[in-house]
Amino acid sequence: MKKKYTVGNFLISIFIGLFSLMCLLPMILTLMVSVTDEATILRHGYSFVPAKFSGYAYQLIFRGGSSVIRGYLISIFVTVVGTLLAVLITGLAAYTLANKNVRYRNALGMYFFIPMVLGSGIVPWYLICTGLGLRDNLLALLIPNLMFNTFNLFLVRNFMSALPDSLHESATIDGANDAVIAFRIYFPLTVPALATVGLFYGLAYWNDWWNAIMLVDDKTLYPIQYLLLQLKSQISMLKDLQYLSGTSAATPPSESLKMATAIVTVGPIILLYPFLQKYYVKGLVVGSVKG
Amino acid sequence: MMEGESGMTKALKVERKKKGGFFRDVARNKFSYLIALPAILYVFIFSYLSYPYMALAFQRYNYKNSTVWGVLFQGDWCGLANFKFFFNSQNAFRVTFNTLYLNILFIITGTVMAVLLALLLNELRSRKFVKTTQSVMLFPNYISWVMVSYILLSLFSTQYGVVNQFLRSIGLSGVNWYTNAGAWLGILVVMRIWKGAGMSAIIFLASIAGIDTSLYEAAAIDGANRVQMMFRITLPLIMPTVVIMTLLSLGKIMYGDFGMIYALVGDNGTLYSTTDIIDTYIFRALRQVGDMSQSTAIGLFQSVIGFVMVYGSNWLARRFYPDGALY
Numbered sequence: 001m002k003k004k005y006t007v008g009n010f011l012i013s014i015f016i017g018l019f020s021l022m023c024l025l026p027m028i029l030t031l032m033v034s035v036t037d038e039a040t041i042l043r044h045g046y047s048f049v050p051a052k053f054s055g056y057a058y059q060l061i062f063r064g065g066s067s068v069i070r071g072y073l074i075s076i077f078v079t080v081v082g083t084l085l086a087v088l089i090t091g092l093a094a095y096t097l098a099n100k101n102v103r104y105r106n107a108l109g110m111y112f113f114i115p116m117v118l119g120s121g122i123v124p125w126y127l128i129c130t131g132l133g134l135r136d137n138l139l140a141l142l143i144p145n146l147m148f149n150t151f152n153l154f155l156v157r158n159f160m161s162a163l164p165d166s167l168h169e170s171a172t173i174d175g176a177n178d179a180v181i182a183f184r185i186y187f188p189l190t191v192p193a194l195a196t197v198g199l200f201y202g203l204a205y206w207n208d209w210w211n212a213i214m215l216v217d218d219k220t221l222y223p224i225q226y227l228l229l230q231l232k233s234q235i236s237m238l239k240d241l242q243y244l245s246g247t248s249a250a251t252p253p254s255e256s257l258k259m260a261t262a263i264v265t266v267g268p269i270i271l272l273y274p275f276l277q278k279y280y281v282k283g284l285v286v287g288s289v290k291g
Numbered sequence: 292m293m294e295g296e297s298g299m300t301k302a303l304k305v306e307r308k309k310k311g312g313f314f315r316d317v318a319r320n321k322f323s324y325l326i327a328l329p330a331i332l333y334v335f336i337f338s339y340l341s342y343p344y345m346a347l348a349f350q351r352y353n354y355k356n357s358t359v360w361g362v363l364f365q366g367d368w369c370g371l372a373n374f375k376f377f378f379n380s381q382n383a384f385r386v387t388f389n390t391l392y393l394n395i396l397f398i399i400t401g402t403v404m405a406v407l408l409a410l411l412l413n414e415l416r417s418r419k420f421v422k423t424t425q426s427v428m429l430f431p432n433y434i435s436w437v438m439v440s441y442i443l444l445s446l447f448s449t450q451y452g453v454v455n456q457f458l459r460s461i462g463l464s465g466v467n468w469y470t471n472a473g474a475w476l477g478i479l480v481v482m483r484i485w486k487g488a489g490m491s492a493i494i495f496l497a498s499i500a501g502i503d504t505s506l507y508e509a510a511a512i513d514g515a516n517r518v519q520m521m522f523r524i525t526l527p528l529i530m531p532t533v534v535i536m537t538l539l540s541l542g543k544i545m546y547g548d549f550g551m552i553y554a555l556v557g558d559n560g561t562l563y564s565t566t567d568i569i570d571t572y573i574f575r576a577l578r579q580v581g582d583m584s585q586s587t588a589i590g591l592f593q594s595v596i597g598f599v600m601v602y603g604s605n606w607l608a609r610r611f612y613p614d615g616a617l618y
Contacts, residue, residue, distance in 0.1 A: 008517065012411045013420065019408065020427040023489065026442040027430070029453060033445050045451035093330035096323045103316045108327070115338035117601045119546075121590020122573060123583055124344030127357055128337060148333045178322035207435035210550065214578070229437045229554060232444070255451065262441035269433045276433060277426055284490065285497040 034260035038253035057260035071227040079205040095182040098160035140215040152197040159193035196283030352583035373588035405491035428489030436554035542601035
């Protein structure tokens with residue numbers, strides 16, 4: 001069917017274009033403020049086109065020993081280790097749910113499903129975490145809340161259920177046990193699904209500050225997002241930052257420093273953007289629209 | 292989302308009739324059960340073990356009832372005192388109203404915007420333009436609410452913000468946005484659309500892609516124009532997806548978005564009248580006041596109504612569109 005370009009089409013393009021632009025412009029504003037000279041901000045306010053540029057805020061951040069660098073490393077560690085473990089746990093359980101030899105797989109599915117609709121609030125969760133010693137340590141950032149997600153489990157399960165049964169049968173006849181079949185046959189065949197949930201988990205870990213706000217008081221363990229949240233309200237944090245980075249400037253470039261710290265947290269997301277476009281969106285669409 | 296869950300009880304009954312009990316099944320598939328064990332344990336510890344703690348809502352908290360055993364057998368029971376304390380305060384109505392009101396605003400504006408974007412994107416024929424704008428639109432979806440709060444700061448900061456600069460440049464005086472509770476309703480709604488509409492639009496767009504093209508061809512032969520096709524074919528045919536997505540959000544209406552509200556508003560008390568939700572209230576009662584029992588009580592109130600809402604919305608979804616139910 002051929003469709004002509006019309007005035008209507010032109011207006012639609014303008015509207016869509018403007019909306020996309022609005023999605024990007026505020027980010028660009030933040031970026032521009034982060035490279036603005038501090039005195040210029042104090043005099044003229046934030047601006048898209050700063051009168052005077054300065055990379056001083058980034059110099060401060062990337063100087064060795066700054067708390068931003070430490071928070072960044074903690075976030076990277078938690079995200080990488082957490083995502084790998086989470087994908088492994090999810091993939092293995094999904095295999096069992098998709099394994100037609102397991103008679104109670106539907107009951108098991110129900111076992112996983114019930115907590116999705118019946119919550120118990122944050123206090124029981126908090127008491128369990130502290131009871132397990134998940135308090136003021138890296139494990140408190142790694143294990144609670146993020147390491148397993150039932151939505152992701154069912155997503156992978158659906159992919160694995162779609163694989164032909166004969167795969168499983170022939171492997172069993174060849175003498176492989178379920179652990180081997182999961183690792184050697186099912187995982188390689190469901191790489192797109194595993195990559196999708198990997199991105200779900202990875203993004204959740206990277207953007208998380210819930211575990212930190214609930215379970216971590218030790219400033220040296222703050223992940224980058226929580227550090228950023230604290231930075232907004234606490235001028236003393238800024239002084240810390242400056243102290244740690246070993247400078248003694250009379251006026252800390254607090255405005256540009258705040259925005260620069262915000263900008264560096266987006267770095268990994270931009271790095272992973274092609275993969276996010278490819279797998280994340282597809283997974284979300286598959287998960288939401290049935291049939 | 293959860294195919295296979297429907298008709299579960301029926302399937303279970305049929306399966307039980309086969310010979311061999313649960314333990315025989317485990318023995319037969321020991322590796323399969325073994326590799327699922329980490330997930331099973333995780334859910335057991337963080338979800339199932341948490342249910343007994345809900346009794347804390349009817350107890351006074353002390354060091355004894357901080358374990359499952361303690362909460363069940365050594366609790367200092369106090370009846371409904373924790374609930375009374377919450378419901379007799381001004382806060383109960385305020386936080387419940389704010390939670391529901393904000394969520395309803397988010398659902399309506401978010402859905403309308405997403406459907407509009409999807410319909411319009413569908414009209415565009417330049418693949419390159421659609422792909423590029425889609426990529427850009429999705430960007431806000433990936434960043435954290437903390438990052439969004441910095442974006443808000445660069446826009447609405449009283450001293451340096453771009454919005455106030457603009458207001459001053461046209462001769463008005465700047466507004467102190469961070470003390471203006473009324474304005475925050477609008478700010479929250481706009482930021483929600485900004486962050487989520489692009490992603491929702493793509494979900495609806497996928498639903499549009501599933502529409503049989505022969506319908507449009509037939510309509511074109513009958514002389515229908517593009518606008519008529521949009522309103523008479525596309526929109527009615529994606530309505531099931533729209534209704535289901537809306538009902539699923541309705542099911543979560545008792546749960547506010549803590550990550551959003553706390554990151555954007557934080558502990559700014561002057562904005563509580565419009566922005567304080569159940570989740571932020573519980574958070575403060577727990578982390579800042581340290582009142583375990585009352586926090587549990589509010590959490591239980593939220594869970595119970597939340598469960599009824601999920602169940603009810605799913606029942607509705609099943610009535611309208613039998614395939615669309617969550618379970």
